[in-house]
Amino acid sequence: MDQRVDDERRKERAPETLPGPPARPTVDERHEEPSWLERLRAHRTLVLAIAAIAVAIVVGVIVWWINASHYVSTDDAFIDARTVTISAQVSAQVVEVPVTDNQLVEAGTVLVRLDRGDFQAQTDQAKAQVDQAQANIANLNAQIAAQQARIEQAQKQVVQAQAALTFAQQENERYGQLVKSGSVTVEVAQQHHSNFLQAQATLAGAEANATATEKQLPVLQSQALQAQAQLEQMRAGLEQAQVTLGRTEISAPVAGYVTQLTATKGQYAAAGQALMMFVPRDVWVTANFKETEIASLRPGQPVDIAVDAFGKRTFRGHVDSVQAGSGTAFSLLPAQNATGNYVKIVQRVPVKIVFDQPPDVLLGPGMSVVPSVRVR
Numbered sequence: 001m002d003q004r005v006d007d008e009r010r011k012e013r014a015p016e017t018l019p020g021p022p023a024r025p026t027v028d029e030r031h032e033e034p035s036w037l038e039r040l041r042a043h044r045t046l047v048l049a050i051a052a053i054a055v056a057i058v059v060g061v062i063v064w065w066i067n068a069s070h071y072v073s074t075d076d077a078f079i080d081a082r083t084v085t086i087s088a089q090v091s092a093q094v095v096e097v098p099v100t101d102n103q104l105v106e107a108g109t110v111l112v113r114l115d116r117g118d119f120q121a122q123t124d125q126a127k128a129q130v131d132q133a134q135a136n137i138a139n140l141n142a143q144i145a146a147q148q149a150r151i152e153q154a155q156k157q158v159v160q161a162q163a164a165l166t167f168a169q170q171e172n173e174r175y176g177q178l179v180k181s182g183s184v185t186v187e188v189a190q191q192h193h194s195n196f197l198q199a200q201a202t203l204a205g206a207e208a209n210a211t212a213t214e215k216q217l218p219v220l221q222s223q224a225l226q227a228q229a230q231l232e233q234m235r236a237g238l239e240q241a242q243v244t245l246g247r248t249e250i251s252a253p254v255a256g257y258v259t260q261l262t263a264t265k266g267q268y269a270a271a272g273q274a275l276m277m278f279v280p281r282d283v284w285v286t287a288n289f290k291e292t293e294i295a296s297l298r299p300g301q302p303v304d305i306a307v308d309a310f311g312k313r314t315f316r317g318h319v320d321s322v323q324a325g326s327g328t329a330f331s332l333l334p335a336q337n338a339t340g341n342y343v344k345i346v347q348r349v350p351v352k353i354v355f356d357q358p359p360d361v362l363l364g365p366g367m368s369v370v371p372s373v374r375v376r
Helices: 002-017 027-032 036-042 044-068 117-181 186-246
Strands: 071-073 077-080 084-087 092-096 110-114 249-251 256-259 274-280 284-290 302-307 313-322 348-355 368-374
Touching: 110 274, 117 186, 284 368, 302 348
Parallel strands: none
Antiparallel strands: 071 368, 077 284, 077 368, 084 274, 092 110, 110 249, 256 274, 284 348, 302 313, 302 368, 313 348
C-alpha cells in the first residue's frame, strides 16, 4: 500500500524533473499572445522604413532601366589624335633645340634649328644669277631700242635715195631729149645718165641696208626672250634655294605637345630623319561599339565622356561620324572568313566622338575613356 502511494507521488513529480515536450498552453494563455497585426503596429516605424526602402529600390531599378535604355555605352574607347613625326627635310647639323620634352608650344614655334651656312651661300649665288639675268635682259632691250632707231634711219635713207633716183631719172630723160636736138653735148647727157645709174645703185643699197637692219631686230628680240626664260629659271633656282634655307628652321605645324624628343645640339640630321613626335592639342575619342549598336547611333547625338585618368570625370561631346566598315577590315592582317571553319563574332565599328569644348586637362592618345551616347 505504501509502495503504491510512493509510485503515484513519483509520477506526479516526474513532469517537473524529467525532460519532455512542453505543456500546451491553455485557451486563456493562447488569447494572451499578440497577433502579427499587433506586432506590426508595435514596430510601425521599422515596417514603414523597410517598405520605403523597398519602394525606393523598385523605383530606382525602374528609373535605371528606363534611363539605361536611352544610352549606349562601351569601355572599348580611347583618346585619339593625328600625331606628327617631326623630321629634317635637309641634311645638316643641329645647332639649337629650343624646346624640351612634353612642352606645350603654339603653332609656328621653332622646334629645331639646323646649320644654314651652305644653304645661305647657295641662296646668295642664286640671287647673283638672277641679277645677271636681269642685266642681260636690260642690255638686250637697249640693243633692241637702238636697232629700231637704225631701222628708222635706214627707211629714211631709202626715201632719200628714192627721191634722188627720181630726180636723176628726170634729168636723164631731159638731157636725152636735148642731146637729140643738139642743144647739149653728148658728154653732158652721158653725165646725167651716169647720175641716174648711181641713184639707182644708191637706192638699191639703201633698200638692202633697211632690209638687213629690219631682219636684225627679230634676232635681238629672240635673244631677249631667251634671256627672259633664263631669268625665270634663275628666279626658280633662287626660290628653291630660299625654300631650302627656310627648312633649316623646323617649326610646329599646329599647337601641341613635344614628345619623344631625340634631337640634340651637335647631332647631324639626315634628310627624313625623325627628330621628335608632336601631339596636337586637337584630340577626340575613338569608341569601338558593337555592330549591333550602330543602328541607333547618329551624328550629333550628345555623349557623356568619362575619362579614367581623372577619376571618371565627365566631359560633354557629340557623335561626329561612324566609320564605313569594321575595325578588323582595315587591320594589317584582315580576317579571311572564306577559308577554314567560320565562327561568327560580333564585330566592332569605330565611332568618332568630338568634344563640345576643348578639355581643360591633358588628354593624350591611348588614354582610356567610357563614352555614353544618348540615343533616345
